Amino acid sequence: MTDSFPPFDVRLGNGLRVVAEPMPWLATVSLVLLLPVGSANDPEDGIGSAAILSEWLQRGAGERDARGYADALDALGVRRGGGVGRETLSLSAAFLQRDAAAVLPLLADAVRAPLLGDASFEGVRALALQDLDATLDSPAQRAGEALVAAYFESAHGRSAYGERSHLERLTPAAARADAAERIGPEGAVLAIAGGIDLAALPALLESTFGAWRGASRDLPAPIVRAPHEVSVPADSAQVQIGMATPAVDLDHPGWYAQQLALAVLDGNMGARLFSEVREKRGLVYSVSAGTRLVRGHAYLVARAGTTPERAAETVAVVAAEIARLRAGVEADELERASVQLRSSLVMSGEASGARASRLASDVMHLGRARSLGEVDAALAGLGLDDVNAFLAQTPEPRFTSVTLGPVGAAVAS
Amino acid sequence: MSGLRIDHAVLADGLQVVGEHNPAAASTAVGVVIETGSRDERPEEHGVSHFLEHLCFKGDERRTGSDVSRAFDALGARYNAYTSEERTVYYGAVLPEAGLALLELFDGMLRPALRPEDIELERQVVLEEIAMYADRPDAQAFERGARAYFDANAFGRGVLGTEASVSALDADRVRGYWERRYRADNQLVVLTGHYDWDATLRFLEGAPRPAAGTAERAQRLAPTARAGRGGARKAGVHRAHVALFAPGVGRSDSRRMAASLLAHTIGDDDNGALFWALVEPGIADSAVLWHDPADGFGSFQAYLGCDAGDLDSVLERVDAELERVQREGVTEAAWRQAQRTLATGLTLRGETPMGRLVSVASSLLDRGRVQGVQEVVDEVLRTERSAGEALLAERPFDARYTFVLEPDAVTAA
Numbered sequence: 001m002t003d004s005f006p007p008f009d010v011r012l013g014n015g016l017r018v019v020a021e022p023m024p025w026l027a028t029v030s031l032v033l034l035l036p037v038g039s040a041n042d043p044e045d046g047i048g049s050a051a052i053l054s055e056w057l058q059r060g061a062g063e064r065d066a067r068g069y070a071d072a073l074d075a076l077g078v079r080r081g082g083g084v085g086r087e088t089l090s091l092s093a094a095f096l097q098r099d100a101a102a103v104l105p106l107l108a109d110a111v112r113a114p115l116l117g118d119a120s121f122e123g124v125r126a127l128a129l130q131d132l133d134a135t136l137d138s139p140a141q142r143a144g145e146a147l148v149a150a151y152f153e154s155a156h157g158r159s160a161y162g163e164r165s166h167l168e169r170l171t172p173a174a175a176r177a178d179a180a181e182r183i184g185p186e187g188a189v190l191a192i193a194g195g196i197d198l199a200a201l202p203a204l205l206e207s208t209f210g211a212w213r214g215a216s217r218d219l220p221a222p223i224v225r226a227p228h229e230v231s232v233p234a235d236s237a238q239v240q241i242g243m244a245t246p247a248v249d250l251d252h253p254g255w256y257a258q259q260l261a262l263a264v265l266d267g268n269m270g271a272r273l274f275s276e277v278r279e280k281r282g283l284v285y286s287v288s289a290g291t292r293l294v295r296g297h298a299y300l301v302a303r304a305g306t307t308p309e310r311a312a313e314t315v316a317v318v319a320a321e322i323a324r325l326r327a328g329v330e331a332d333e334l335e336r337a338s339v340q341l342r343s344s345l346v347m348s349g350e351a352s353g354a355r356a357s358r359l360a361s362d363v364m365h366l367g368r369a370r371s372l373g374e375v376d377a378a379l380a381g382l383g384l385d386d387v388n389a390f391l392a393q394t395p396e397p398r399f400t401s402v403t404l405g406p407v408g409a410a411v412a413s
Numbered sequence: 414m415s416g417l418r419i420d421h422a423v424l425a426d427g428l429q430v431v432g433e434h435n436p437a438a439a440s441t442a443v444g445v446v447i448e449t450g451s452r453d454e455r456p457e458e459h460g461v462s463h464f465l466e467h468l469c470f471k472g473d474e475r476r477t478g479s480d481v482s483r484a485f486d487a488l489g490a491r492y493n494a495y496t497s498e499e500r501t502v503y504y505g506a507v508l509p510e511a512g513l514a515l516l517e518l519f520d521g522m523l524r525p526a527l528r529p530e531d532i533e534l535e536r537q538v539v540l541e542e543i544a545m546y547a548d549r550p551d552a553q554a555f556e557r558g559a560r561a562y563f564d565a566n567a568f569g570r571g572v573l574g575t576e577a578s579v580s581a582l583d584a585d586r587v588r589g590y591w592e593r594r595y596r597a598d599n600q601l602v603v604l605t606g607h608y609d610w611d612a613t614l615r616f617l618e619g620a621p622r623p624a625a626g627t628a629e630r631a632q633r634l635a636p637t638a639r640a641g642r643g644g645a646r647k648a649g650v651h652r653a654h655v656a657l658f659a660p661g662v663g664r665s666d667s668r669r670m671a672a673s674l675l676a677h678t679i680g681d682d683d684n685g686a687l688f689w690a691l692v693e694p695g696i697a698d699s700a701v702l703w704h705d706p707a708d709g710f711g712s713f714q715a716y717l718g719c720d721a722g723d724l725d726s727v728l729e730r731v732d733a734e735l736e737r738v739q740r741e742g743v744t745e746a747a748w749r750q751a752q753r754t755l756a757t758g759l760t761l762r763g764e765t766p767m768g769r770l771v772s773v774a775s776s777l778l779d780r781g782r783v784q785g786v787q788e789v790v791d792e793v794l795r796t797e798r799s800a801g802e803a804l805l806a807e808r809p810f811d812a813r814y815t816f817v818l819e820p821d822a823v824t825a826a
Binding site: 025026027028030059066067070071073074075076077078079080094095096120122123124125126127128129130131133134136137138139140234235236237238267268269270271274275278279280281282283284285286305306307335336337339340342343344346347349350351352353 | 437438439440470478479482483484485486487488489490491492506507508511533534535536537538539540541542544545547548549550551648649650651652654683684689692693694695696697698699718719720746749750751752753754756757758760761764765766767768
């Protein structure tokens with residue numbers, strides 16, 4: 001099964017990797033383009049340049065100005081999305097299958113022939129500053145940013161929103177030079193899922209994304225700091241809690257055992273975290289834990305929000321539950337986790353957007369796309385002994401933690 | 414999308430059951446819609462609809478809250494619930510073989526035990542939820558703005574309730590509300606995807622529903638809308654958050670589609686008139702407008718986030734744009750673009766049974782029959798620009814109410 005999946009997996013002459021999975025019962029197509037461009041490989045003196053480029057790429061392309069470009073996509077009913085993170089800049093789109101031949105050239109234009117005009121630059125910069133400032137009014141987001149900054153020593157700790165002083169200094173010329181050095185096809189992934197016609201795809205790609213030229217820039221290797229605690233003062237009703245500890249990566253033999261164990265921890269409302277933190281103790285409305293991936297490193301992030309007087313207990317219970325995984329899981333817990341992950345997998349195969357995102361992320365992090373069948377078989381092949389053997393040899397968690405909230409509410413774990 | 418079948422039945426006790434059967438679907442989605450929400454609460458019950466929704470997950474006479482959570486997880490369900498001003502919806506999706514078990518679980522849950530110890534614990538969770546939203550100034554702008562705009566009507570009072578109102582809810586009050594509102598004839602069971610209709614009816618006909626009988630038809634008084642401007646300052650807020658309200662049309666009104674399309678041309682986040690006036694030049698980080706149809710009336714609502722120092726110029730531009738749209742109308746090109754993007758969105762959401770669930774339920778409840786995806790898409794594409802212009806001719810934005818949440822003097826300094 002892995003040999004024949006995905007049914008379309010090619011590297012174009014310019015280096016762009018394209019993977020596609022037909023879902024022939026759908027009239028819709030979803031497409032995700034991931035570029036290895038983010039704050040982690042922003043220029044040293046231009047942190048936020050990727051955030052600028054992510055927006056600027058959409059302000060006109062080919063022969064169309066910003067408005068003309070948006071109108072052309074809308075006239076075809078294209079739903080757009082995208083954004084920028086620490087390691088990837090993404091452009092996504094969904095449209096009706098019958099419009100594919102008209103839509104692909106437009107989407108390719110955004111990376112192949114973006115205008116990057118002086119006239120639109122100040123607006124883009126001002127918006128990037130607005131977006132950065134807007135995080136001030138989202139305590140949960142601020143805590144998330146602070147946690148990543150505390151966890152990574154490498155450039156992965158930079159905020160994807162950039163730094164104010166750098167954004168203010170950045171010139172159109174510098175941003176254009178940056179684009180020329182890293183908005184390129186090499187290392188990028190285009191994933192397509194839905195009602196696509198595979199037979200027509202090669203020619204369509206060649207005339208659109210195949211004509212894309214440009215250089216690429218490597219991402220730095222992730223480096224993690226020694227565990228430590230950070231407290232950020234904020235005038236808020238709740239304390240936001242974030243905790244991070246290393247985990248095994250997607251290409252590690254223990255990945256699926258880890259996924260099952262994390263579903264026992266935080267798969268749903270019957271899982272340990274929800275049960276211990278919310279159901280039995282009423283400490284929070286929201287608590288969650290899951291793996292995050294950067295290239296070459298995976299880590300576990302747990303998040304919770306609670307009022308100040310309950311913060312210390314919340315941190316302690318979350319930390320204890322994560323640590324307790326090493327002692328193993330019960331057969332009934334694992335059974336529920338397995339059913340849940342496998343049902344979710346089937347359901348993720350019903351929606352074109354979810355499939356395209358998964359294909360793109362697989363290629364970015366694993367170098368190849370996994371079929372739903374491959375993931376299902378890997379999960380089904382693991383028994384209680386396998387999962388517990390994996391858990392028993394995992395190191396004790398060493399948390400880097402962040403609390404954001406009223407001064408004096410900082411908690412020691 | 415061929416092979417779809419619509420099922421509909423009304424049981425002896427008044428319970429409605431509706432389905433959109435898709436034999437090709439890989440999953441089944443199940444929902445129970447109760448026609449009740451914060452709008453139906455008496456003054457001393459503020460927050461009870463949402464609190465009761467939480468308490469239904471805490472078990473019935475046979476199951477504890479943990480039993481319920483574990484039972485959902487054992488089915489591999491993706492599930493949750495939400496409460497709005499007018500509806501309370503419990504929903505989930507599973508693989509087809511677990512569909513009936515999921516329905517049984519929901520059905521049992523809706524006769525909650527309401528144990529005092531569960532009420533106390535869950536009250537803490539809801540108070541944390543209230544605290545979480547207190548830290549989100551955008552949500553605060555809408556909560557406070559709606560209260561003022563709907564001028565003391567229950568519709569604008571807020572779904573969650575306040576710390577004081579939720580603290581005052583005891584078992585008797587919750588039970589009283591449940592007895593009044595969770596009646597069989599006030600409920601709709603909805604199924605989409607791959608389900609067994611006959612088995613569903615057999616189960617529902619045999620299931621005990623002590624709450625059979627006629628739900629109290631409380632008067633849902635249409636709110637009187639206030640025009641003008643209001644606002645508040647709050648410590649800890651860094652930016653200006655604007656919530657705007659203007660009269661729209663109700664959810665059973667034939668002009669509802671035109672109102673959605675009109676809102677899209679003004680407030681779409683990629684290509685609406687407000688985007689080009691405010692976000693593209695980087696004056697606001699967000700400027701979106703949508704139409705919210707309710708029972709018997711509706712409203713256009715908009716959100717804007719900006720630097721507090723730019724507030725006046727932002728509001729001036731909003732005023733100018735809304736005035737321009739009312740004066741000049743919408744171009745044929747913009748109208749067509751709105752039609753196409755809305756149609757794509759509907760088609761995408763229709764890819765999964767879960768995406769269909771609420772649409773199937775609301776088309777039956779609001780318009781008296783189930784409309785398939787294609788039928789709604791056709792309706793979107795048939796709705797002419799003149800219908801939007803007719804709405805504009807009533808100059809709805811002249812009667813707008815604008816609420817601004819701003820930083821207090823200390824935070825702004």
